[in-house]
Amino acid sequence: MRLSRFPLHTTKETPADAEVVSHQLMLRAGYIRKLGAGLYTWLPIGLRVLHKIEAIIREEMNRAGAVEVLMPSVHPAELWQESGRWQQMGEEMLRFKDRHQNDFAYGPTHEEVICHHFRQDFRSYRQLPVNFYQIQTKFRDERRPRFGVMRAREFIMKDAYSFHMDREDLAREYENMRQTYARIFTRLGVDFRIVQADSGNIGGSQSEEFHILAGSGEDLLAVSDSGSYAANVEAAACLPPQTPRPAPTQALEKVATPGQRTCEQVAKFLNVPLTGKVKLLVVKGADGGLVALALRGDHQLNEIKAAKHPLVASPLTFAAPEEVQRVFGCEVGYLGPVRCPIPVIADHAAAAIADFVCGANENDHHLRGVNWGRDCREPQVADLRMIVEGDPSPDGVGRIKFYRGIEGGHIFQLGRKYSAAMHLSVLDDKGQAVVPEMGCYGIGVTRLAAAVIEQSHDAAGMIWPDAIAPFRVILCPIGMDKSETVRVAVETLYAELVAAGVDVLLDDRGQRPGVMFADADLIGIPHRIVIGDKGLAQQQYEYKHRRAGKPEMIPATTAAVLEKLGT
Amino acid sequence: MRLSRFPLHTTKETPADAEVVSHQLMLRAGYIRKLGAGLYTWLPIGLRVLHKIEAIIREEMNRAGAVEVLMPSVHPAELWQESGRWQQMGEEMLRFKDRHQNDFAYGPTHEEVICHHFRQDFRSYRQLPVNFYQIQTKFRDERRPRFGVMRAREFIMKDAYSFHMDREDLAREYENMRQTYARIFTRLGVDFRIVQADSGNIGGSQSEEFHILAGSGEDLLAVSDSGSYAANVEAAACLPPQTPRPAPTQALEKVATPGQRTCEQVAKFLNVPLTGKVKLLVVKGADGGLVALALRGDHQLNEIKAAKHPLVASPLTFAAPEEVQRVFGCEVGYLGPVRCPIPVIADHAAAAIADFVCGANENDHHLRGVNWGRDCREPQVADLRMIVEGDPSPDGVGRIKFYRGIEGGHIFQLGRKYSAAMHLSVLDDKGQAVVPEMGCYGIGVTRLAAAVIEQSHDAAGMIWPDAIAPFRVILCPIGMDKSETVRVAVETLYAELVAAGVDVLLDDRGQRPGVMFADADLIGIPHRIVIGDKGLAQQQYEYKHRRAGKPEMIPATTAAVLEKLGT
CATH class of the missing domain: 3.40.50.800 (Anticodon-binding domain)
Incomplete structure (x- = not known):
């Protein structure tokens, strides 16, 4: 290509409204232009990168035996009502009426649509397994679209949906897709990690994310220094302490801690380490009442793990300060498990310490020398906390180190969540009707271009890997x-x-x-x-x-x- | 590809709700599946055809020097308000509000968007000419979507927009695109005709359509048997008769024609040829009043040509029967130019006959032996009628033959309609601000697949040209x-x-x-x-x-x- 015939519009000025490097560089280098909030046009040089990414994805998906289809972006509401997601999806799903006043949505994902087609054409186990994919435009009406094409409202995804007679075959295809994604990310020329993930509102049992490592990444990844374990911190399990809880050595004592509300303040005031403090967080319970979550002073609550506890309401909802005041008779900064008016669930680490400090459930007072079982009831114990650097790896091999990553891909074992809701059924080799197992597999195509730039740039601009350079x-x-x-x-x-x-x-x-x-x-x-x-x-x-x-x-x-x- | 691993779903039954052959065959052969009214999913075998069509278009557009971009499907209302089309576009434009209650549309075409980007990056004549194209998904909320992907609501188009310093350069690029389209349609392996066309609501001066010939085509094409002229009948001019009007030979006579309302009835009743009858059609005038259009009994009104007459309101609107009754004092079936209470515009052919028959402007009566100038005023004369087979070709060479075609492409010289409305401006080589000239060029990608099937099939199924066969x-x-x-x-x-x-x-x-x-x-x-x-x-x-x-x-x-x- 001759640059004299190729419209390239570069600028030295950093655009004022671009927060991250990839967004700044894509605007400066004339890769994209903004049309509206979360709406971007790909200019010729940017589109060349996008097409190269798409070509690699298409080649590898075809090689893996998936077959390409193209589904509409506009979805009739009926399908989403059938799965129940018409109600569940929030404002992120863009909805509208056509000229005949029928309800539609701009598809943010295609589980319902592919299920609809599956039940029209698939009758027998002989037609399975099958894996359909598409490279297609989606819309999610983000409240605050930002970072350019990294979190745009209109974007291109490669989404794939597989159907299977049983869990074993689903697991086989999941592994096939896992290897295919690894090949795709390797061919893109990026440094990436496969991490265990939370399935979020897509649902299903197992899921993993493919992260492009970048200091600016929105996601924190917990990776074992042995290389044997990696998880999004929101999904990372924490091992219970290996050593048993020490025996009590101190007597229970109430101390005045006027105005000392945070763990840091109390630890300093009483001259104890943060690790010797237990804090209580009050959340809504699954039964409509309140539940207290006990964590060690230096630990943070992992809201996603907590919300999965059977006694805790999902999504996680914190009690309002007034409600806490009413139930405990004191402010939020002075809560503790001794004479606690609601059930307590303690994180493994909080349950493993003795002679700890906690709130006295009375304003301006804390307790010291507190011991589980002696001064209060033994709590239910669960994995509630965020993993931290230096923790033993949950698989028992090595210690955890943190990385930052940008999610570029996500693979799920959905099970029968959608196939059951949408009444899918095929006959097995004995003539019995079976609800097929489903997997789904996504790559954020437009976002990938930005993620590569976040990982690979310097002060002068972008640095493209050969495979996807314009x-x-x-x-x-x-x-x-x-x-x-x-x-x-x-x-x-x-x-x-x-x-x-x-x-x-x-x-x-x-x-x-x-x-x-x-x-x-x-x-x-x-x-x-x-x-x-x-x-x-x-x-x-x-x-x-x-x-x-x-x-x-x-x-x-x-x-x-x-x-x-x-x- | 091994068919055992390729999901193919064929059926012998002709789907009940598919009216045209291409729609029937695409459903039977498992090329597409319906998701909703005018919404279709492309299954693997169909998508292979689509991708081959896209590849040919992309290659030829690149070869012609056009550069590919990708614009969003969701457009902010502000842009369409700026061009004035937010009001002009009817219900065919799908509109909606996002979560912040801002107005958007699903783009049915992209003149406004490309103009918006042009004015951000283009300042100088040195950057021109430029021709941007995209292969992208559009939505038009057809009142009655039908014929499968032939007239779907969501569809893929290749649209291109070029910008020029003057009309000469626009004409050059228009010719370049004309040849490029001819190469594309030739490579697709289809029998096509390039015909003069009406610009419709896209606007602009010159436009031509690329039609795939097929007996089932919705458009009628007027083609000279010399091959030197071709036009969509709606755009085909008619030459005035070559011979002067004969002198009157009959006296004016009023005859009773009880119950004889149509030209055919009257001609038969009075035993005169249809070509000896003049009919009046009453439409709204540009000034708000009514205007009568006079046509020969055997001719049909060309509404598009009529609407372009300066005395006629656009779009063409027929007067209601009650209004005609009120103004003429008789029913619609008995109108004539003698003592006509409103201005008369006669088609060339109607103005060229003598001793004709027409309504007497009195129920159940007609006049015979009527002559322009003698019995009524000489009318204004214009080209108002539909061309018919056997007419002399408007270019003077040969006679007209009709073909049926499916519009697959359309090229326009837009001039400054959008560039002026959107305030585009570039500096010429003397530093003067110039509003650029625009061209636009469209191909209906998804529709093409159906059009090829309409042209090329037999009782057993589709017959693909090699270049785009799955x-x-x-x-x-x-x-x-x-x-x-x-x-x-x-x-x-x-x-x-x-x-x-x-x-x-x-x-x-x-x-x-x-x-x-x-x-x-x-x-x-x-x-x-x-x-x-x-x-x-x-x-x-x-x-x-x-x-x-x-x-x-x-x-x-x-x-x-x-x-x-x-x-």
Whole structure:
């Protein structure tokens, strides 16, 4: 491609309303333009990246035996009413009426639609297993769309849905998809981790996320230093302490702690470590009453794990301060398990300490030397806390280290949640009707482009992996309009690279070297060749990889360039 | 692809609610499935055709120098308010509010959006010309969606928008797109015509449609038998009669015609030819009053041409019968130009006859021997009628023949309609601000697949052109499970065709020949190879082209098969 014929709009100014690097760079490099809140147009250079990502996904999904379909973006409400999600989905689902006043939604996901088609055409176990995928536009009406295409409202997803006669076959295809996703992310050229995940409101039993590691990632990942375990912190289990609870050594004592409400304040005031404090959090119970969750002073509640406890209401809802005051007769900062008026569930770590400090259930007072079983009832024990760095890995091998990641893919074993609700049924080999097992598998296609930039950039701009770079190599001729030697050399090289099937960009705009180099760096082309009279006199081109600090001289031949490209 | 691993769902029954052949066959052959009114899912075999059509369009648009972008489907209302079309577009534009109660539409076309992006990035004549295209999903809320993907609500379009400094450059790009479209339609392998068209509510000066010829086409095309002229009948001009109006020979006479209202009834009753009758149609005038349009008895009004007459209101609106009764004092069936209470505009052909018959503006009476200028005022004359077969071609060469066509593409010279409304401006080489000229160019991608089927099918099913067939060749082994010879032969041929890059489908389902052949014919694979013990004993395969009546025997070699495919 000749840059003189390719509309590229770059700018040096960092856009004021772009918070993250990928959004800033995509605007500065002319990859995307905003149309409205969470609505972006992909300009030619950006769309080239998107198409390359799509091609890799399509190749690998086909190779894995999945078959491509294309479902509509507009869904009749009836299907969503059938699954019950018309009510469950909140404002994130964009709903509207057509000219005949019938209800529709702009599909945020396609479980209902694929189930509808499945039941029209599938009757027998002989037709299973099957895995349908599509690369298609979705809409989620985010309350606060942000970070450009990272959390846009309209976006492109690759979503896939598989159907199976039993759990074993679902598990087999889940593993097939897991390996396929690993191949896709490897081919994209990114550093990623597969982590255990919470299934969220998609539902199902098992799920894993594919995260692109990036310091700016919204998700925190707990990874064992042995490499044997990785989970989104929200899904990471915590092992109970290995050593038994010490025996009590102190007597129970009430102490005045005027105005000391937080664990940090109390620990400092009483000169005890944070790990010797127990705090109570009051939440709604599954039965409509209240439940107290006890955590060690240095630990944080994991709301997702807590909400899964059978005694706790889901989604997790904290009691209002007035309600706590009414039930406990004191403020939130002074709660404790001794003479606690509601049931207590203690995190493993909180239940494992002795002689601890906690609130006295009386304003401006705490208790010290408190012991479970002696001063209050032994609590129910559960895994309620957020994992922390240094914790033993939940699989027993190594210790936990934290990384930040951007979710690029998510795979689920759905089981029969949707197939049962939508009345799917196929006959098995004995003629018995069976509700098929389902899996679903998603990749955020548009978001991936931004995630790669978050992982791979520097002060000058983007740094694309070869596989998804808009162009693999850029040719920068110096003084092309003045030197016939340069002109002939660059045109010959350009023609030969095109003939070799290389995605090459020729900067024939007649700009100064500084402008050419700044643009090449900003748009992130991995390989740069400079052709000038000085080098040509020595029969040399200047070569620089986008990551390299300094350029190097290479022989002025197409073969030498192809060698640098690894082609 | 092995058919045993490819979900294909065919049926012999013609679906009850499918009116046209393409819709019936696409459902029967498992190309599409209905999700709701005007909403269709593309199943794997159908999507393969769609992708091949898209690839051809993309290649040719790129070759023509257009650059691909991808714009959102959801458009903020503000943009459409700026162009004035938020009010002008009727119920066909699907509108909705997001969670913050802001107005949006599902984009039915993208002139406003591309103009918005243009004005953000384009400042100078040096950046022009530019032609942006996208292959993207649109929605038009048709009152009565029908014919499957032929007139769906959600559909895929290739739309392109070009910007130019002046009309000459717009005309150049228009011609470039015209040739590009001709190449695309030629590569698709369809019989098409380029016809002059009405610009409709897109606006602009010049436009042409690309029609796929098919007996079931919704559009009637007027084509000169010399090949020098072609137009959609709604846009076809009619030449005025070449011979001057004859002199009057009859006296004016009022005759009773009780109950004779239509031209046909009156002509028969009075024993005159239909061509000797003049009829009046009453429509709203541009000034709010009424206007009478006079046509020869055998001619039909062309509403689009009539609506463009300066005295006639646009869109064309017929007067209600009660209004006619009030103004004329008689029923609609008895109107005539003599003592007509409203202005009369006569079609050229109606103005060119003498001694004609017309209504007497009195119930149950007509006049005969009527002559313009003598018995009533000379009318204003204009081109108001539909062209008919046998008419001289408007370009003066040859005579008109009718064809039926399906609109597959439409190209427009928009001029400055949108660029002015959206305040686009670029500086020319003298530093003067110029409003750019625009062109726009559309292809109905999903509709094309149906249109090709309408043109190319027989009683057994679809007949795909090689270029866009879901698979080019199907291998049908006879008794593959019983004969090792057949199994080895077909697997070898399959592997060698795959290696040669041929899109081959292997029917390894173990079905009877009749079932295999019926499916192969229904899904329309152009080439069929049958491999059986009998043929192999003679070292022969059976070959049949989908269009051929009988199969033929060819040598049992991959080379012989490739030769048949023309590869």
